[in-house]
Amino acid sequence: MNFIYINQNILDNLFYILVSILIYSILLDHGKRLSQYSKTLITACMSIPIILCMKFPIYIDEYCVHDLRQIPFIIGTLYGGWPVGAALLVIILTFRFAFYGFNLLTLIVYIVIFIITALFSSKFKNFNRKNKLNSSILLILFLGILTSFISLVMSDYFRITEAYVFYFIILPPFIIVLAVYIMEILKDAILIRTQMVRLEKMEIVSQLAASISHEVRNPLTVVKGFVQLLKAPDLTQEVKEQYIEHVVRELNSAESIISEYLAFAKPAIKKVDNILINREIGYVIEMIKPLANMNLVNISEQLTPGITRGNIQHFKQCFINLIKNGIEAMPNGGELSIVSYKNNFDIIIEISDNGIGMNKEQINRFGEPYYSCKEKGTGLGSMLAVKTIQTMNGTLNINSVSNKGTTIIVTLPAYHEDYSKK
Template sequence: MGFVYINHHFLDNLFYILVSVFVYFILIDHSKRMKQYKKTLLIACMSVPIILCMRFPIYIDEYCVHDFRQIPLFIGTLYGGWPVGAVLLVITLLGRFYLFGFNFLTLIVYLVIFFSTALFANKFNGFKRKGKVLSSSLLSFVVGVMTTLIAVSFSDFFQVTEAYVFYFVIMPPIIMFSFVYLAETLQDAINIKPKMVKLEKMEVVSQLAASISHEVRNPLTVVKGFIDLLKDPNLSQDKRDEYIEHINRELQSAESIISDYLAFAKPATEQINPIFVDREISSILQMIKPWANMNSVHISEELTPGVIHGNTQHFKQCFINLIKNGIEAMPEGGELRVITSVSNKHITIKIEDSGVGMTKEQLNRFGEPYYSSKEKGTGLGSMVIVRTIQTMNGTLDISSVLHKGTTITVKLPEMESDAR
C-alpha cells in the first residue's frame, strides 16, 4: 500500500527536512557564535521545511493532499523545548491559514501536537541516543492516533482513508526514528570533536616528552660518567682534556636536541627579517664542511643571490638539518651539491646527495611526528624542517632513488625589492 504513495512530492518533503537538519548542525559545528543562539537557529532551520512542506505538499489525488510539516515541529520542540515549539507552532498555523484558510480542527490538532511534545521534551532530553530515537517514534505514533481520534470526533466530514493512515500514523514514527537518529549521530560527532583534539594534543605532548627525555638522557648519562672519571686525582692532563672534549660533545648533542624541540614547538613569528639566502647557505656550508670532510663527503655549491622574509635562526636550523641528513645518508662518502636559483619570484634551494636514498614509505612519512629513518632518531629534525618551510609559505619536494641518492627541493617566495 505504502509504495503507491511514495512519489517525488513525498521525497521532496523529506529532502526539505533533511537539508535543514544538516544546515543546523553544520552551522553549530563551524561557528562558536552560533552555539550561543542555538534555539534561534533551530527555529530558523525548522521553520523553513515547515513552510516548504506546506507550500509543496504531497498530492495523491485531487481529493487527497498531505505533507510532513509536523515532523520539523516535533524535532524543534523536542530539542528546543516549549519556547522553540511555541514559535514553530505559530509559524505553522500562520502558514497553514495563509495558504489554505482558517480551520478550527487544524488549530485543535496542532495544539495537541505542541502540548504533547512540549510536555515530553524535558524527559526526552534526559535520554541517551537509543531512548531518544525510540521515544520520539512512539510519541509521534501516539500523537498521530490521538489527533486522528480528535479529528473523527470533531468532524462529521472527516474520513480516515488509507492515505491518511499512511502519512499521519505510519510514516511519522519511521521518519522521526530516522531523523532523531541522524540528529543524535551529528550531535555526538560535534561533542566528541573537541575531546579528540584534546586527546591528540595530550598524546603529542606525552610522546614528545618521552622522546626528548630519552634522547637527552643518553648524552647526560655519558657526561655524568666522564665527570666521575675526572675526579681521579691521578688522571693525566691528556686524558683530562680528552674527557672534557667528550663532555663538551655530548652537551652539544643535548643542546641540539633541545634546539630542535624548541624550533618545532615555538611558532616562528619572532624577529622576522630579510634573509640573504646565498650568504646564509654559504655560512652553513663553511660551518659543516669540516664534519663533511671527516665523513669523506665532498660539498660543492652553486649559489645565486636572493632574499626571502623569515626568521634567520629557524632558517639556519632547517637547512643545517637538511644538509646533515644528506651527509649522514652517505656513510661511505660521496658528493653533496647545494644549488640555489631565482625564478618567477621564488627562490629554489636544491640539496642533492649520492647516498643510500629513501623508500616510498620514508618519503611519505617525512616530517611525521616521531618517525625517523635513523636507528636512534627522534624525527624532530624533519618536523623542524617541515614546520619552518610551511611558516615561510614555502614548499618542500623530495625525490629519491634507493642506493642512488636523494634530491630535496625547497621553494620559498622571494622578498619584494621595495620591502628590502
C-alpha cells in the same frame, strides 16, 4: 492501506528533511565558530524543510492537503529545547497563515505539539540512541492521536479517512525514526572523529616524549659518569679539562634535542622578516662546513638572490637540519650541491647528495616526529624543517633513489618588496 499513498510529494518532503539534517551535521562538524551557536543553527536548518514542506505539500484528495512540516518541527524542539521550538513555532505559523490564511484549529494544534514536545525534550536529550528512537515513535503517535481528537472536537467538518490515518498516524513514526536515527549516527560520527583527532595528538605527544626521553637520557648518563670520575683525587688538570669538555658537549647535545622539540611544540612564528635566501643559506653553509669537512663531503653552491618572508632563526635551523641530513647520508664522503633559483611567484631551493638515498616508505614518512632514517636519530630535525616550511606557506618534495642519492626540493613564495609597498 496500500502503497498508492506513497507519491512524489512524500518523497520530496522526505528529501527536504533529510538534506537539512545532513547540512546541519556538516556545519556543526566543520564550522568551529558555528558550533557555538548550535541552537541558532538547528533553528535555521529545520526551518527550511518546514517552509518547503508547506510550499510543496502532499495532496491527499481534492479536499485535503497535508505535509510533513511537523517532523522537522518536532526534531528541532527535541534536540534544541524550548527556545528552538518556540522559534520554529513562530516560523511554522507565520508561513502557514501566509500560504493558506489564518486557522484557529491549526494554531491550537501546533501550540499543543510545541508544549508537549518542549516538556519532553529535556528527558529526550539524556536517552541513549535506542530509547531516543523508541520515545520519538511513541511521542509522534501520541501527538497524532491527540491532535486528531482535538480536531474532531473543534471541527464539524473534520473526518478521519483511510488516507488520513496513513498520512497523519502511520507514516510520521517511520519518518521520524529515520530522521532521529540519522541525527544520532551523524552525532556519533562527529564525536568519534573528534576523539580520533585527540587520540592521534596524544599518540604523537607520547611518541615524542618517549623519543626525547631516550635521546636525552643518553647524554645525561655520560654526564653523570664523567661527573663521578671528576671526584677522583689524583686527576691531573689536563684530564679534568678533558672530562669537562665531554660534559659540556653532551649537555649541548641534550639542549639541542630539547630546543628542536620546543620549536615543534610551539611552531607559531612571532617575528616575521624579509629573508634574503642567498645570504642566509650562505651563512648556513659556512656554519656547517666544518661538519662537512669532517665527513669528507664537498659542498658546492649556486645561489640566486631572492626574498621570502618568515622567521630568520627558524629558516636557518630548517636548512641546517636539511643540509646536515644530506651530509650524514654520505658516511664515506661525497658531493653535496645546493642550488636556488626563482620564477615569478616562487623561490626553489634544491639540496642534492649522492649518498645512500631513501626508499618509498622513508620518503612518505619523512618529517614524522618519531621516525628517522638514522640509527640514532629522533626525527625531530626533519620534523622541524617540514613544519617551518609549511608555516612559511611553502612545500617540500623529495626525489630519491636507494644507493644513488637524494634531492630535496623546497619551494617558498617569493616576496616582491617593491609591489608590496604600492
